Amino acid sequence: MSDTTPPENVTVPADAVRGGDTALTGTLGPDNVLSVEDLSTRFFTEEGQINAVESVSFDLRDNEILGIVGESGSGKSVTALSLIDLVESPGRVTEGEIWYRNPDLADEFRADDAVGVDGDHVDLRTVPPRVRRSLRGPSFSTIFQDPMSSFNPSITVGEQIAEAVEVQRRADANPRSTRSRTQGYGLGRFLLDGIVPGGGYTSDESTERAIELLERVGIPIPAERVDEYPGEFSGGMLQRAMIAQALAGEPDVLIADEPTTALDVTIQAQILNLLREVQADRGMSIVLITHDLGVIAEMCDRVCVMYAGEVVERGTLDAVFDDAVHPYTEGLLGSIPDLEDPRPRLQPIEGNVPGLVDAEMDDRCYFADRCPKAMESCLAKPAERVVDADAEHGAKCVLADRPYDPSEALPEDHFGGDGE
Ligand SMILES: Nc1ncnc2c1ncn2[C@@H]1O[C@H](COP(=O)(O)OP(=O)(O)OP(=O)(O)O)[C@@H](O)[C@H]1O
Numbered sequence: 001m002s003d004t005t006p007p008e009n010v011t012v013p014a015d016a017v018r019g020g021d022t023a024l025t026g027t028l029g030p031d032n033v034l035s036v037e038d039l040s041t042r043f044f045t046e047e048g049q050i051n052a053v054e055s056v057s058f059d060l061r062d063n064e065i066l067g068i069v070g071e072s073g074s075g076k077s078v079t080a081l082s083l084i085d086l087v088e089s090p091g092r093v094t095e096g097e098i099w100y101r102n103p104d105l106a107d108e109f110r111a112d113d114a115v116g117v118d119g120d121h122v123d124l125r126t127v128p129p130r131v132r133r134s135l136r137g138p139s140f141s142t143i144f145q146d147p148m149s150s151f152n153p154s155i156t157v158g159e160q161i162a163e164a165v166e167v168q169r170r171a172d173a174n175p176r177s178t179r180s181r182t183q184g185y186g187l188g189r190f191l192l193d194g195i196v197p198g199g200g201y202t203s204d205e206s207t208e209r210a211i212e213l214l215e216r217v218g219i220p221i222p223a224e225r226v227d228e229y230p231g232e233f234s235g236g237m238l239q240r241a242m243i244a245q246a247l248a249g250e251p252d253v254l255i256a257d258e259p260t261t262a263l264d265v266t267i268q269a270q271i272l273n274l275l276r277e278v279q280a281d282r283g284m285s286i287v288l289i290t291h292d293l294g295v296i297a298e299m300c301d302r303v304c305v306m307y308a309g310e311v312v313e314r315g316t317l318d319a320v321f322d323d324a325v326h327p328y329t330e331g332l333l334g335s336i337p338d339l340e341d342p343r344p345r346l347q348p349i350e351g352n353v354p355g356l357v358d359a360e361m362d363d364r365c366y367f368a369d370r371c372p373k374a375m376e377s378c379l380a381k382p383a384e385r386v387v388d389a390d391a392e393h394g395a396k397c398v399l400a401d402r403p404y405d406p407s408e409a410l411p412e413d414h415f416g417g418d419g420e
């Protein structure tokens, strides 16, 4: 991002090279492993520009499971892909900052004017693509709905997990990694990647580790199953193996996109338990994407609710479930009695999610035509208003560009007043 480069005539302290209006040292929460700020991702299609993710902001803290929930097409998966730089053409992250806490990476780039550094955080959107790639595995890993997509069907499960272990070992072998296990980048790593072939090379130790990991995720007789091919595993077992593979790099952040949606209810509960266990014993952070409020209720510490590419509400699980502020969240929660209900269901909301084509998205609330509380002005007026929700709603924070504050919901002035 060119705007993080300070003008030549400005003296910038070596430890505060950051764009925007908050060029200070360490302005981000020290316990935020990720701070996502105003992230936008668009698809430039023949039908026009699709605003899949629109100015999304959230923090991911140490040791937490953060849920992202919303209807189909609300931008959950594209948000996840944007974090790990895997949005494919014709899509592109067009704006925003992805601050990742990594003191060594921050030190490495502190003097580099092209890279955003803020205290111990680095803006991943500004680091070289090679460095970002090297973070996949040792820093960030992913699990998806379909485990077959994560495995090559012609290589044994054990070998593929062992290979993920090798990636981590190579990262550790980098001399610059003495202070951090997330130091898997830089020239040394780059050369090593070139010398050590990507496929087929795994040491005995890595295979041993793969067996340990398979055992950890509850695969019976792992020493035998390590030599089997993905096709020989059942769906639930392969899901476990995918978690083992994701853990092999000892990531700081695990991104799980609908990890249990394809599984039957019993297996789903087992996999969720497993995820919670590994989260706790590794002290990592998880971004859990799901459309299932039951999964959110069972698993998450905090929640972001997405609608039409935007985060419309976020907060602790209790705050969002017990005291929703945004009408969309209220609609989603529907008639859920309480958090103790093990399987609350997503309440269908009348109408459809908008198509997100830029030309059709004007400056109004995208939920208004489905919103039972909508006023005339919601459909017509620019609806932007910043509400300091932290102050006004205690633990809850409304992040939407078009937040809704019931305490100010005077009929004449639903979204008017201090807008703009
Ligand atoms: N490759 C693509 N080309 C064009 N548009 C895309 C592409 N991928 C995603 N989109 C659009 O981005 C928007 C958000 O999609 P996304 O997959 O993030 O939704 P989601 O919330 O994950 O939904 P689901 O619950 O169905 O997985 C959708 O409107 C979708 O049409």
Ligand code: NI
Binding pocket: 076, 077, 078, 257
């Ligand atoms: Ni999705």
